[in-house]
Amino acid sequence: MEEERRKTSRIKKNLIVQYASDEKINLKWGISLIKDISDMGMSITTGKSFAPEENLLIRLKLPSQPYRWIDLKGAVIESKSYGGENWLTRVRFLKLNNEDKELIKDYIAWFLIKERGAK
Numbered sequence: 001m002e003e004e005r006r007k008t009s010r011i012k013k014n015l016i017v018q019y020a021s022d023e024k025i026n027l028k029w030g031i032s033l034i035k036d037i038s039d040m041g042m043s044i045t046t047g048k049s050f051a052p053e054e055n056l057l058i059r060l061k062l063p064s065q066p067y068r069w070i071d072l073k074g075a076v077i078e079s080k081s082y083g084g085e086n087w088l089t090r091v092r093f094l095k096l097n098n099e100d101k102e103l104i105k106d107y108i109a110w111f112l113i114k115e116r117g118a119k
Contacts, residue, residue: 017059044088050087050089059071
């Protein structure tokens with residue numbers, strides 16, 4: 001059995017996210033789904049591969065904050081193909097401010113409590 005290496009809680013939750021390569025010249029936003037998220041990073045589906053350490057701009061809405069975009073910056077850990085032009089891209093957050101980190105942590109904690117209560 002594979003050992004869990006993560007130091008923070010991660011949930012598997014499909015949330016909508018916008019992402020763009022951090023190129024200042026041609027900023028083109030894509031829309032995707034988050035496959036899982038923690039306060040350290042996330043995995044998203046993308047329509048193309050990104051190079052390791054490539055910076056992405058990310059806009060996220062949490063159900064707990066439906067009228068507020070959370071603007072993040074992340075570095076790509078890896079992009080793995082899972083068929084056709086579909087990629088699973090793992091991203092670690094860069095310079096996440098304390099307020100945004102707490103919003104993400106609170107959402108994860110709320111989801112975990114809700115999920116345990118449903119069992």
